[in-house]
Amino acid sequence: MAKIDLIVHRAKLDERDVDIFVSKGTIVEVKDSVKHLDSEDAQIEEAYGLTVLPSLTDVHVHLREPGFEYKEDIESGLRTAAWGGFGNIMCMANTKPINDDDSVTALMLDKSREYWPNGPRLFPIGALTKKLKGEELAPMAELAKAGCAAFSNDGVPVKSTELFRRAMEYASDWDRVVIDHCEDPYLGVAAGVNEGAVSSRLGLPAQPDVAEALQVARDILMAEYLNLPIHLAHISCRKSVDLIRFAKARGVKVTAETAPHYLLLTEEYLEQDASEYDTNAKVNPPLRTEDDRQAMLDALNDGTVDCLATDHAPHAGYEKETEFDVAPCGISGLDTALSVTWQLVRDGALDKAAFLRGWTTAPCSIFNLPVNTFTPGDPADFFLFDEAEEWTVTAETLHSKGKNTPLLGETLKGRVKTHFIQGKKIV
Structure with missing residues (x-):
């Protein structure tokens, strides 16, 4: 021994x-x-x-550095991850400058090694297109060589299906997966509230669930046509789940994540009373209905949704303490994710096997990250x-x-x- x-x-x-x-x-x-x-x-x-639990993996985090260190930085974000139970963190590219250049990737990795040399491990996600504008592919080869574990246009949907196709093909050349934020670019973009009774009562412009499902359908069809993998970020509604389940039955290489807030909260959390709203519950995609929440739990339990991700999106207090349409979307989630999802296990709403798959084996399998299953050699x-x-x-x-x-x-x-x-x- x-x-x-x-x-x-x-x-x-x-x-x-x-x-x-x-x-x-x-x-x-x-x-x-x-x-x-x-x-x-x-x-x-x-x-x-x-x-004792294996360290968790979060494939969708906004660490804000460089450029927005007042919201979060790599040191504070990884400290939060460590106390939240996370050993692997994948961070999105919507920094300033955007992570569409290998020098930005190098900065992120250097900062993580400086402040947290023993982990949590940081895996940057490279921009899919230059400046996230959806007009020209980012230099994906250079980004992959610099250490980017995947590619995404983050919260800015790629309107051009032709460009999106080329991005999927080029990413596959470097054994990387494209992560897509599924949102129709013309239908209630980033509204932060679900179209329904709550949005009507509050008088807020809203986004219907079909806005997400339309883009899910496009991505599934493209993945099937190209026979290439696609990963769908923060799925929030039953319509999307039904499409993903049908695609998996056909053998399409589609994987998906959802976030703890879609398993726990509904659109009612936006409504403090008949005329007031809580901008801390403004997130994109928006919190949906109770039926959607139950659909997400069922999909995670049966494997239709592969993994969990926090979509950790920290903002300064003053940015949220404003009018609803001005406040940015996002929930700070690394601190609370473990407690709230483990409570779902306690309550019998989430299978423990689904909890472990969602936070450990599935994300690590999809993105080729280290994982502990308590097997010798792990x-x-x-x-x-x-x-x-x-x-x-x-x-x-x-x-x-x-x-x-x-x-x-x-x-x-x-x-x-x-x-x-x-x-x-x-x-």
Whole structure:
């Protein structure tokens, strides 16, 4: 057996009390716990019965650096990720300058190594088109060589289907997947509220669910025609789920993510009373109906939706404290994602297997990222989690610079106590 340098003693894994043996950053063995553990050479981490979970992966995060460091920066974003249970983070390209140049990619990676040399790991997502304008392809070869793990035009839908086709083809040459923000570019773009009863009561311009589903259909047909993969970001409604389920049955190489807020919240969270709204619940795509929320849970449970992603979008307080149509879309989600999705598991709404697939194996498989399944040889990426600890969501309890969440004031259950990446304690 390899020389053991870390032993986690008396952790709860799948309802078993286990000891986890780590050597040189990888899992060596997981076995039933013993009462007394003696080791002269290895570091022993006493878990005291805390739950151990593999480090999570978030494939859709806005870290804001460079250019918008007042909202979030790489140091604060990765700190939030570490305390949120995330070991791999994929960050979007809508920075300033935009990540359509390998020098921007290099800056992101250099900053992550400077502040968090032992992880969480950062995987930049390169811009699909120059300046995200949808007019000309970004230099995808250079971006891939610099370390971009995927390509996306982020929140700016590519209007030209011809250009989108070329982007998918070129990305495949570099074994990269295109991530698409599915939104018809002419139908209630970035309205931040679902078209329905709530938008009518509040008198707000709105986006119907069909705006998302139309682009989902286009992407599915293109993926099927080209026989190339496509990944659909932050799916929010039943119409989209039905299209994805039908496509998967035909063998189309389509994968999809949804975000915790689409599993937990509905459009009613926008409405504080009959005439007031909460801009912290303004997100794109918008929060939908209860029927859509249930459809997302069902789709995640049955595998139609492959993975979870926070779409962490931090903003400064003053940016949200304004008129609805001026306020930016986005919810700060890295701090709360683990607690709210684990609560869904507790409540029986989300299968534990779907939780683990959605946060670990599926995203890592889609984007070729490291993953821990507690199998010998896996990276020793895991955290100890106190399932019972209650905490209130306040500006002070959030690690992120972004305090923009509709969950402010809510009491959640479950907190990360310590986190290891490749056997090294990062928090």
